[in-house]
Amino acid sequence: MxxxxxxxxxxxxxxxxxxxxxxxxxxxxxxxxxxxxxxxxxxxxxxxxxxxxxxxxxxxxxxxxxxxxxxxxxxxxxxxxxxxxxxxxxxxxxxxxxxxxxxxxxxxxxxxxxxxxxxxxxxQHILEAGPLRLDTQNKELLFEGQRLNVSVREFSLLELLMQRAGKVVTKQQIIQSLSDRSTDFSDNAVEVYVYRLRKRLEHTGVLIQTVRGFGYALEVPQR
Missing domain, CATH: 3.40.50.2300 (Response regulator)
Structure with missing residues (x-):
């Protein structure tokens, strides 16, 4: 330790x-x-x-x-x-x-x-990305100790991105990961939830970068 x-x-x-x-x-x-x-x-x-x-x-x-x-x-x-x-x-x-x-x-x-x-x-159930802390057990997202309100799908999307922070997550991987929540989850739905999640995180310094032709990657600010 x-x-x-x-x-x-x-x-x-x-x-x-x-x-x-x-x-x-x-x-x-x-x-x-x-x-x-x-x-x-x-x-x-x-x-x-x-x-x-x-x-x-x-x-x-x-x-x-x-x-x-x-x-x-x-x-x-x-x-x-x-x-x-x-x-x-x-x-x-x-x-x-x-x-x-x-x-x-x-x-x-x-x-x-x-x-x-x-x-x-x-x-074991905590994910961290810069100032963000995501508790997968209690379904809680914190920014510098303060709770951020996100929807269930936004939370699941961020969990997936944080698990692979710095690496590309394809649209297909996102659809496969979240498809059990809705039978009509599509490419367009991915774009909508990425947009919404970006708005939620815009004051945190954590960015969701678009990697054209591949998908998205979570970029964490360096302290």
């Missing part, structure tokens, strides 16, 4: 990074809360290990900003704050687990593995 540790203690931070690497994870360390959102915008992580007592911006506020921006990466809070109200505040802000210091490394490793398994299971 790719793990980001947010810890300003000069001894504990590097020790946690080394421990995660010894456990087989790819681990990075930052020391300030105001660096968290930028790091998650620039890179994909599978888990965050977050201290609450951070300089510049508290871990709690950094977590709130992260969730408000639509990032769903699992977060394990690792902190000396052991009061009930602190644990409740952390979980309400969007944390997935809460461990207090001092802690046993074996327990920390087990909790990291558990969050990793849960996250992997969730990702």
């Amino acid at each position: 790719r793990v980001l540790i947010i810890e300003d203690d000069r001894v504990l931070g590097p020790a946690l990074r080394d421990f995660m690497q010894a456990q087989g994870h790819e681990a990075q360390l930052i020391t300030q809360g105001d660096q968290l959102l930028l790091q998650c915008e620039q890179q994909r992580f599978d888990l965050l290990v977050l201290d609450l007592n951070l300089p510049q911006l508290s871990g709690l506020e950094a977590l709130r900003q992260l969730r408000a921006a639509g990032h769903t990466v699992p977060v394990l809070i690792l902190t000396a704050r052991d009061a009930l109200e602190d644990r409740v505040a952390g979980l309400d802000a969007g944390a997935d687990d809460y461990v207090t210091k001092p802690f046993e490394l074996a327990e920390l490793a087990a909790r990291v593995r558990a969050l990793g398994r849960r996250h992997h299971a969730q990702l």
Whole structure:
């Protein structure tokens, strides 16, 4: 897993990074809360290990900003704050687990593995393309954390394009994929739904390109 540790203690931070690497994870360390959102915008992580007592911006506020921006990466809070109200505040802000210091490394490793398994299971039905996140299980489309309203056919069309992002999807493939929804689905219907979906996505930066003579390809903006 790719793990980001947010810890300003000069001894504990590097020790946690080394421990995660010894456990087989790819681990990075930052020391300030105001660096968290930028790091998650620039890179994909599978888990965050977050201290609450951070300089510049508290871990709690950094977590709130992260969730408000639509990032769903699992977060394990690792902190000396052991009061009930602190644990409740952390979980309400969007944390997935809460461990207090001092802690046993074996327990920390087990909790990291558990969050990793849960996250992997969730990702089985999640498709992402740039700022778009499509949940095939809950039939939900999000743009930067905000829900976009699309029709059933538009959702199915986008799902097909996102599954093959950057590759050409032919009209025939679209018809075959969606034909069970209507017996009269045709070339013209494909063009209509591509047009409608383009209108839905025009403010997201994600484009549906026409590849003349072949079909369509989803183009995702580079960050």
